[in-house]
Amino acid sequence: MLHPLQITWRDVPRSDALETDIREKSEKLEHFYDGIISCHVTVEASNHRHHKGNLYRLHISLEVPDKQIVVTRDPGENHAHEDMYVAVRDAFDAARRQLQDYARIRRGKIKHHDEGGR
Secondary structure (H helix, E strand, O other), X not given: OOOOOEEEEEOOOOOHHHHHXXXXXXXXXXXXXXXXXXXXXXXXXXXXXXXOOOOEEEEEEEEEOOEEEEEXXXXXXXXXXXXXXXXXXXXXXXXXXXXXXXXXXXXXXXXXXXXXXX
């Protein structure tokens, strides 16, 4: 990665263990495409609920040549996202899939059909 990983915490106390998990997952993204320019991750609590636990939202922004890949994992009512690690896993899985698609396009493995005549 050309620029160091940035992590922003919003309404969530910073956690060394979670930061380590995010760093490891961001490094693994480079296995799928090694031309990542930058990665910015925002971790935030989506609501402050009194009767149920907080749901966590992750936003990942990857800058790659000619494109910005953005993943936002809004939990909705997915109570699995009461666990920050599950929210991180789901967001990075989505980022990985988008990055793999981008890498396939860059390598020319996805054919684009000509919309013109035949």
